[in-house]
Amino acid sequence: MNKTRIEWTESTWNPITGCTQISTGCLNCYAKKMANRLSAMKNPRYLNNFKLTIHKDLFMQPLNIKDGKVIFVCSMSDLFHEEVDFETISEIFDVMKKADWHIFQVLTKRSRRLKEFSEIYEIPENIWIGVTVEHESLAHRIDDLRDIKAKVKFLSCEPLLGSLNNCDFHGIDWIVVGGESGANARPLKEEWVLEIRDKCAQMNIKFFFKQWGGWNKKKSGKLLEGKIYCEMPNLDYII
16 A cells, blocks of 8 residues: 555556557556566566566555545456456455545456456445546447446546536536646647536536646646635545
């Protein structure tokens, strides 16, 4: 378990590392870049670089953390990757269910596999379920998420690469928006962000604007029309 600079969580837990590109948002994947650096540093967890790797010895890790945390699961992978069978996913979900003093955030681009899994496994209330939607061509992921029974359902629109104004956000509790960062970052238009912010306000959806991104994300900051938006779902039911 590691502390993280990701603003919308507290810790990361990576029982699985590595992934493969599946959509346009993967083009400049931060996790792949980080895995390359860690591999070059001879980190034992990344001897396979960014090839999908299951770390069985880390499965029970959350049970050893006694103070309640908000934990992002598989920040360096996708738990619902095709190479991870449902038995393994169930093992990881069983640990999260048992460690019910934590909140776990599970985010995937593979919404169809998530939906299939949810039909055979009841999602505990301390697990938030999200999908990445970087472009309206991927709106089917929102539809899949809407069909899942979970206490909190959220969208990660990072990197946001186009308008989502035609997408249906009904049934969604929280939306995180951010621009791509780094030397090859693709542009983020303010109008795309404002469209999401305004729809969230109309629909009582929590809105979190993470960053403008760009080659220097610190310099670009995260002010949106002079304000900082860091809304999150109510944690009172678990903490």
